[in-house]
Amino acid sequence: MTSLADRFQTAADALAGDGWCVLGPLLPAEATAALAAECMGMHTAHRMTPARVGTGQAAPALRGDHTRWFEMNALSEAQQPFVEAIETLRHALNRSLMLGLAESEAHYAVYPPGARYARHLDQLRGRDARVVSAVYYLNDDWYPEDGGALRLYLDDGRTHDVLPRAGTLALFLSDRFEHEVLPATRERMSIACWMRRREPGALP
Numbered sequence: 001m002t003s004l005a006d007r008f009q010t011a012a013d014a015l016a017g018d019g020w021c022v023l024g025p026l027l028p029a030e031a032t033a034a035l036a037a038e039c040m041g042m043h044t045a046h047r048m049t050p051a052r053v054g055t056g057q058a059a060p061a062l063r064g065d066h067t068r069w070f071e072m073n074a075l076s077e078a079q080q081p082f083v084e085a086i087e088t089l090r091h092a093l094n095r096s097l098m099l100g101l102a103e104s105e106a107h108y109a110v111y112p113p114g115a116r117y118a119r120h121l122d123q124l125r126g127r128d129a130r131v132v133s134a135v136y137y138l139n140d141d142w143y144p145e146d147g148g149a150l151r152l153y154l155d156d157g158r159t160h161d162v163l164p165r166a167g168t169l170a171l172f173l174s175d176r177f178e179h180e181v182l183p184a185t186r187e188r189m190s191i192a193c194w195m196r197r198r199e200p201g202a203l204p
């Protein structure tokens, strides 16, 4: 079993090289299941909001997910180990790559069947504090025919599809890779997370 430190070093090397990578389970299966249960519970209880696009409007044809932000100073029991792992990863990336990542933010997302997120960039070049995008998947028993892949548009015109299987973590540089969420035949849950640099002008 490779240690967390080794896996994070591999991630740092991949980000420094290709700018993206996909990691195996970030958390034990029970911890991922607890996140999935909380996410689905919030969705069922109508505690999630239709996601908005850059204009601040909901635009379901472009983006059909429902989201709920983690409250970083009031994390649930299920969220704590996830945020701890993401923060450990953030520190590892800072040590290896000196990216100056100051903080993380995260939200649950549920995509109903047929919902998509059209091709986009998480950061408009230079206009946003997001440096690294991390997406963690919460869906058991997901198969290619279920659809719902995250499609990454790579530098050389190729694409790479990531299935949203429980435990998978996709990492990529926010200002470099356009990506999209393909529609799925079933409900699709994820946690979208960004590691941010300090906003210009913010206090240290």
Ligand code: OGA
Binding pocket: 109, 117, 122, 135, 149, 150, 179, 180, 181, 190, 192
């Ligand atoms: C996003 C996003 C990808 C996914 O929320 O910006 O691209 O696979 N999510 O859920």
Ligand code: MN
Binding pocket: 120, 121, 122, 179
């Ligand atoms: Mn995105």
